[in-house]
Amino acid sequence: MKQLELIIAGFGGQGILSAGRLLAYAGMLEGKYVSWLPSYGPEMRGGTANCSVVISDEPVGSPILDTANVLVVMNGPSLEKFEKVVEPDGLIISDSSLVEAKPKRTDIDFSGVPATQIASDMGNLTYANIIILGKLLAKTGIVSRESFETALKKVLPAKKHHMIPEEMKALNLGHDY
Numbered sequence: 001m002k003q004l005e006l007i008i009a010g011f012g013g014q015g016i017l018s019a020g021r022l023l024a025y026a027g028m029l030e031g032k033y034v035s036w037l038p039s040y041g042p043e044m045r046g047g048t049a050n051c052s053v054v055i056s057d058e059p060v061g062s063p064i065l066d067t068a069n070v071l072v073v074m075n076g077p078s079l080e081k082f083e084k085v086v087e088p089d090g091l092i093i094s095d096s097s098l099v100e101a102k103p104k105r106t107d108i109d110f111s112g113v114p115a116t117q118i119a120s121d122m123g124n125l126t127y128a129n130i131i132i133l134g135k136l137l138a139k140t141g142i143v144s145r146e147s148f149e150t151a152l153k154k155v156l157p158a159k160k161h162h163m164i165p166e167e168m169k170a171l172n173l174g175h176d177y
Contacts (some may be wrong), residue, residue: 002056002057003054003055003057003058003069004027004053004054004055004056004059004069004070004126004140004142005052005054005065005067005068005069005070006018006020006023006052006053006054006055006067006068006069006070006071006072006136007050007051007052007053007065007068007070007071007072007082007085008020008050008053008072008074009048009049009051009072009073009074009075009078009081009082010048010049010050010073010074010078010095011047011049011074011075012040012047012048012049013049013175014049014074014128014129015126015128015129015130016040016049016050016051016074016129017040017049017051018129018155019037019051019072019129019130019132019133020036020038020051020052020053021038021051021155022133022151022152022155023031023036023055023133023136023142023143023148023151024036024053024055024156025051025151025155026143026144026147026148026150027051027055027142027147028142029143029147029150029151029154030143030147032056032057032094032143032160033054033055033056033057033058033059033060033068034048034053034054034055034056034060035052035053035060035062035063036051036052036053036063037051037053037063037064037125038050038051039051039052047137048077048078050078050082050141052064052065055142055143056080056103059150062143065085066085067085067086067087068082068086068087068090069086069087069089069090069091070086070090070091070092070093070108070135070136070140071083071085071090071091071092071093072092072093072094072128072132072133073092073093073094073095073099073174074094074095074098074115074116074128074132075095075098075099076098076099076101078098078099079092079094079099079101080101082102083103083105086105086108088107088108088131089107089108089109090108090109091108091109091110091111091139091140092108092109092110092111093110093111093112093113093132093135093139094110094112094113094144095112095113095114095115095128095132095153095165096112096113096115097113097114097115097116097117097118097128098116099112109139111135111139113129113131113132113135113174113177114137115129115131115132115174116128118131118170118173118174118177119131119170120171122166122169122173124166127166128172130167130170130171130174131170131171131173131174131177132174133148133170133171133174134170134171134173134174134175134176134177135175135177136174137171137175138174138175138176138177145168145171145172145175148157148168148171149164149168152164152167152168
């Protein structure tokens, strides 16, 4: 994929903005042009949150996306809201643990990953966003797992670095799902 135009959406507290930031950082580490634009409601935890991420081999014209070639959703309202902005032949990945509905469109590729259930089985619900990103990397190849691990080391505060092996295990579980 030459250019990823991605919207990640869900509830505040699901790591939506962090997921986008990690992806953008990993793209930057690979020498790609990137943008990350967060958006969230005033409620923060429990409210809506989404971000736009562009990772490209060419300069990014604008961080604002009217359409996207990939959508990652971690709640039902986000699928309902953003499904229509995915370009034909685009990709939608959902956390099938929390999003019961499937896209209505037939002109897109769809993958449901029970990310929250897998994270629960791992003993840490905060890994659900990383599991979803693992599937995204598997489907698009937009950044390598190695770059993602380096991004974790750069973005996470030092006191959380002990979690990186488990984060990478979560990424690999999503990648291989």
